[in-house]
Amino acid sequence: MTTSLLLDGRADEKARYLRELRRELSVLPSGRRRDVLRDVTDHLDDATPEDPRPFKEILGAPELIARTAIRDHDLHAPRSLRPGYAMVSKRLQLLAGILYCPPAVYGLVMLALDGRDWFLWDHLRFLLQLVPALLFLPLPLLARWKRWYLISVLCWGGYVAYLVAQLVVNQMAVTNLLAAELWFVPTSMVWISHAPVIVLLTLALLGAPTVLRHHRNLR
């Protein structure tokens, strides 16, 4: 009974370790990630029966293994690593960008088809309100690994600050200022997409691999 409980605990610890490692290695290209995961799994299968030490003590923290892999990549590649789309956080950022597109495209098409002169304040306002998203959504997708987290936080902050500014301007009805009206009075098409975009960008930051969040502290 005790032996069985110990084995169950060991299996849980192994599953937990591999889950963490998979998350940390998701930054890497698929071939390297697959190789390392397979080798570490083999190592754990080998070590389990005879070594009672915690897996993090035997193999090292998952973020340390990922950090070594990224450094090794950077030493032998012409450019620093750009996190891959196997990383859940990056998929969420991509999804946020994709979700933003339909209302924006729909709004642009409707403006083009509404039969009025092209250059109207409504049009300008709509276009200006696309700018923050066009700036903040693609940047984290292009960032290299060392700056990915910082850029993601800054873009998230910029996006949230812009939405807060919109709310404040609307609450205070500061629409007598042309600039405030142009930038901050929301057009309905754009406003629809903000909520899911913010949720996805927040989840992307919360679920980011430790190796990207604390890479300066890892040796």
Add this chain to the structure above:
Amino acid sequence: MGDEEDRILTNLRKGVLEFCVLSALTTGPGYGRNLAQALGERGLLASEGTLYPLLSRLRDAGLVDTELTDPADGRQRRYYSLTTAGHARLAAFRAAWAPFRDTVDDFLETP
């Protein structure tokens, strides 16, 4: 071990570890855990798991090859062995390392 000494060792290991791995395979094929322990015991690895990204790169570069043992022989293991390119790379490093090490030793021992 002090922080400074630790940092120096980390930087030194970066440059030589792959050749130590290649050298460990000159006596014959070895499997991951076996190699990790041999290198770890001599202080060449920060932790055993950090060997695997390096092995993956050496395999991609064609310096080592892998082979799975027959499951009928007991636990199935992935064995690493040196390729011809791996032998050549190691020989080139050895030729460069000896004079380099002597130069650094001379420099450090000169008061």
